[in-house]
Amino acid sequence: MSAREAMLARIRSKLPKAPEEARRAAVDERLSEHPRNLIPARGQGDAEHRIRVFTEMMEAVGGTVEVLNDINDVPHAVADYLRNNNLPAHVRRGSDPVLARLPWHRGGALEVAEGRAAGSDRASVTRAFAGIVESGTIIQLSGPENPTTLNFLPEAHIVLLEASALFASYEEAWTKLRCIYGEGVMPRAVNMISGPSRTADIEQTIVRPAHGPKNMHVIMTR
Amino acid sequence: MEAGSVHFKDNVAKALADGKLQFAMTETGPRFMAKRTKAREALPEFDALRDQARDIKDHVLDHLDIYLERYEAKVKESGGHVHWAQTAEDARQAIIAICKQAGAKIVTKGKSMISEEIDLNQCLEANGMQPVETDLGEYIIQLRNERPSHIIAPAVHLTRDQVEEDFRKAHTHLDPNRDLTEIPALVEEARAVLRQKYLDADVGITGANFLIAETGSSIIVTNEGNGDLTQTLPKVHIVIASIEKVVPTLEDASTILRVLARSATGQDFSNYTTLSTGGRREGDPDGPAEYHVVILDNGRSNVLGTEFQDMLRCIRCGACLNHCPVYNALGGHAYGWVYPGPIGSILTPALVGLEKARDLPNASTFCGRCEEVCPMRIPIPSMLRHWREKEFERHLQPAAMRWGLGAWAFFAKRPKLYRRATAIAARVLSNLAYGKGRLKKVPLAGGWTEVRDFPAPQGKTFQQLWKERRT
Numbered sequence: 220m221s222a223r224e225a226m227l228a229r230i231r232s233k234l235p236k237a238p239e240e241a242r243r244a245a246v247d248e249r250l251s252e253h254p255r256n257l258i259p260a261r262g263q264g265d266a267e268h269r270i271r272v273f274t275e276m277m278e279a280v281g282g283t284v285e286v287l288n289d290i291n292d293v294p295h296a297v298a299d300y301l302r303n304n305n306l307p308a309h310v311r312r313g314s315d316p317v318l319a320r321l322p323w324h325r326g327g328a329l330e331v332a333e334g335r336a337a338g339s340d341r342a343s344v345t346r347a348f349a350g351i352v353e354s355g356t357i358i359q360l361s362g363p364e365n366p367t368t369l370n371f372l373p374e375a376h377i378v379l380l381e382a383s384a385l386f387a388s389y390e391e392a393w394t395k396l397r398c399i400y401g402e403g404v405m406p407r408a409v410n411m412i413s414g415p416s417r418t419a420d421i422e423q424t425i426v427r428p429a430h431g432p433k434n435m436h437v438i439m440t441r
Numbered sequence: 442m443e444a445g446s447v448h449f450k451d452n453v454a455k456a457l458a459d460g461k462l463q464f465a466m467t468e469t470g471p472r473f474m475a476k477r478t479k480a481r482e483a484l485p486e487f488d489a490l491r492d493q494a495r496d497i498k499d500h501v502l503d504h505l506d507i508y509l510e511r512y513e514a515k516v517k518e519s520g521g522h523v524h525w526a527q528t529a530e531d532a533r534q535a536i537i538a539i540c541k542q543a544g545a546k547i548v549t550k551g552k553s554m555i556s557e558e559i560d561l562n563q564c565l566e567a568n569g570m571q572p573v574e575t576d577l578g579e580y581i582i583q584l585r586n587e588r589p590s591h592i593i594a595p596a597v598h599l600t601r602d603q604v605e606e607d608f609r610k611a612h613t614h615l616d617p618n619r620d621l622t623e624i625p626a627l628v629e630e631a632r633a634v635l636r637q638k639y640l641d642a643d644v645g646i647t648g649a650n651f652l653i654a655e656t657g658s659s660i661i662v663t664n665e666g667n668g669d670l671t672q673t674l675p676k677v678h679i680v681i682a683s684i685e686k687v688v689p690t691l692e693d694a695s696t697i698l699r700v701l702a703r704s705a706t707g708q709d710f711s712n713y714t715t716l717s718t719g720g721r722r723e724g725d726p727d728g729p730a731e732y733h734v735v736i737l738d739n740g741r742s743n744v745l746g747t748e749f750q751d752m753l754r755c756i757r758c759g760a761c762l763n764h765c766p767v768y769n770a771l772g773g774h775a776y777g778w779v780y781p782g783p784i785g786s787i788l789t790p791a792l793v794g795l796e797k798a799r800d801l802p803n804a805s806t807f808c809g810r811c812e813e814v815c816p817m818r819i820p821i822p823s824m825l826r827h828w829r830e831k832e833f834e835r836h837l838q839p840a841a842m843r844w845g846l847g848a849w850a851f852f853a854k855r856p857k858l859y860r861r862a863t864a865i866a867a868r869v870l871s872n873l874a875y876g877k878g879r880l881k882k883v884p885l886a887g888g889w890t891e892v893r894d895f896p897a898p899q900g901k902t903f904q905q906l907w908k909e910r911r912t
Binding site: 221222223225226227229230231233234235242243245246249250253254255256257259260261276280313334335336338353354355356361362363366367368370371372388389390393396403404405406407408409410411412413414415416417418419420421422423424426428429430431432 | 465468469472473484485486489490493497500502503504505506507508509510511513515519525526527531575576577578581594595596597599600601604624625627628632635636639640654655656657658664665666667669670673674684689690691692693695696698699706708709710711712713714715716717718719720721722724725726727728736738742743745746747
């Protein structure tokens with residue numbers, strides 16, 4: 220008997236006896252229906268409420284937020300941010316089509332490289348799959364469009380978050396994910412990021428950064 | 442890991458006498474408690490979410506075999522590999538085999554209590570590989586060759602100057618005149634030292650807070666980003682998780698995640714909460730080529746179907762530790778095994794055997810704070826009592842203790858005799874106190890009066906006063 224068979228048999232033997240059919244049906248139903256449980260009210264509200272609460276939460280943990288009315292102003296905003304934070308005018312992005320279409324020449328001397336993060340990249344730009352208001356969280360999916368390393372290696376992580384992707388709660392992001400990838404299918408990594416990296420491991424004193432980015436700057440577009 | 446829980450009584454004496462430890466632990470409990478309270482007050486739905494979290498886990502445990510089958514199928518579908526390990530040795534062997542296959546020299550690690558349980562680092566070193574802990578707290582204790590003293594904050598028992606000393610001793614390639622008096626300087630140094638390790642690692646090993654059956658995903662939560670660097674950069678990612686980590690769906694994971702960080706650190710959500718499913722897909726420019734999950738039992742199935750089953754709902758938040766007066770007085774090392782505090786006191790006997798851990802369930806006043814704050818509503822005091830009952834049934838207590846309990850039971854079962862005996866005792870003790878209201882020495886109560894005065898009774902028992910006042 221394999222370890223797998225032995226372990227499963229042992230578990231089964233310890234649980235109360237019940238008709239196998241009913242047990243399997245209960246599991247299959249929950250997995251296929253994936254019902255939503257209680258969702259907190261905090262994130263619910265109109266677009267302006269969501270922008271405001273998200274901004275509060277992100278700023279509370281040391282992130283910064285700016286809101287633009289025109290997505291074409293993004294390259295200029297990125298260049299400004301780097302300059303204001305004494306960072307070189309160079310960012311890495313993935314092949315995300317929305318980012319690719321932006322008028323990057325409006326960033327002046329800003330250099331934009333494409334691909335996964337190199338150890339020497341000091342700033343990255345990604346486009347968020349979703350923003351979640353209830354905890355001020357950005358969701359990024361792995362892949363060539365927004366490579367995972369862009370979220371962790373550079374010291375400044377700049378995120379484009381469109382208002383249409385700003386959801387009240389996580390559950391809406393899962394619905395969107397299932398629409399795009401199909402039931403039960405996931406990209407390799409889903410990163411839910413709620414601010415710049417931090418640690419409190421020495422005398423419980425909060426220090427930023429730890430190993431991930433020092434700065435997280437969210438550019439929201441209405 | 443060897444069950445040092447047998448040395449609990451000695452450990453207690455050492456811990457109470459350890460000035461540095463006592464200083465480090467002074468602020469720990471109050472800070473964590475205040476943070477949790479604030480988070481709970483900021484979310485009106487918090488307690489209702491705890492009830493739902495409990496119900497989700499109970500449902501999973503009742504169908505655990507089926508959920509594990511479904512989970513495994515989804516992992517394989519996404520290109521991952523699942524290894525089943527009944528014992529710690531099985532888990533070690535599976536992990537070493539994967540590491541050897543990968544030609545691993547450097548193995549970075551995210552924080553994993555299970556890896557402590559199976560003594561993984563020791564085993565990796567014995568096989569010629571270098572494990573590098575990347576969580577700052579774990580990195581510090583790795584330098585000190587110590588175990589974590591808290592489930593989520595491994596170095597909480599240390600002071601800043603101790604960390605400075607450790608860094609100076611270990612990071613000999615850096616300028617000895619550098620200034621490390623501020624905590625941010627220490628963190629910056631760790632960040633710089635570990636950065637190259639992340640990039641050089643051949644294999645990254647993490648734990649998993651949850652395994653999602655619907656998608657075959659593993660979830661880790663960190664604030665530092667170390668877990669993500671550990672699992673994204675090397676060519677192989679190994680997840681080590683125990684059987685009860687399974688949750689059904691993304692929605693169910695979200696519910697439990699809502700109570701996890703709030704209970705642990707008072708955050709609404711851990712800074713980096715990542716769901717990993719399989720290795721690189723076609724076109725993925727980064728990520729590990731291989732994804733392995735080692736599923737471990739190591740005694741947990743023994744608990745299923747018993748009066749102790751509820752402890753398998755634990756999501757390792759550490760809230761019970763933070764609120765426990767005993768843990769706050771001793772720190773985590775005194776408990777002698779992987780898991781300290783209230784959860785450690787009920788889990789350790791289940792996993793290492795009651796004979797080796799019987800002191801732990803006795804180190805409690807049943808104040809009940811642990812149960813009050815547990816996000817999964819685990820009835821910890823009841824379980825502590827179950828263990829004490831088992832201890833008595835199996836005659837594990839020393840003879841003197843059994844005799845003492847027997848003597849008390851003799852009187853307690855005879856109410857008239859009990860009332861007469863306590864009335865005599867109350868009068869005698871009251872006289873011995875000479876009106877000072879307290880006694881420095883009481884016969885048969887040396888364990889108490891060695892460290893504190895015994896409050897003297899006023900001369901009459903409650904029953905006597907009650908009787909008098911009613912007539």
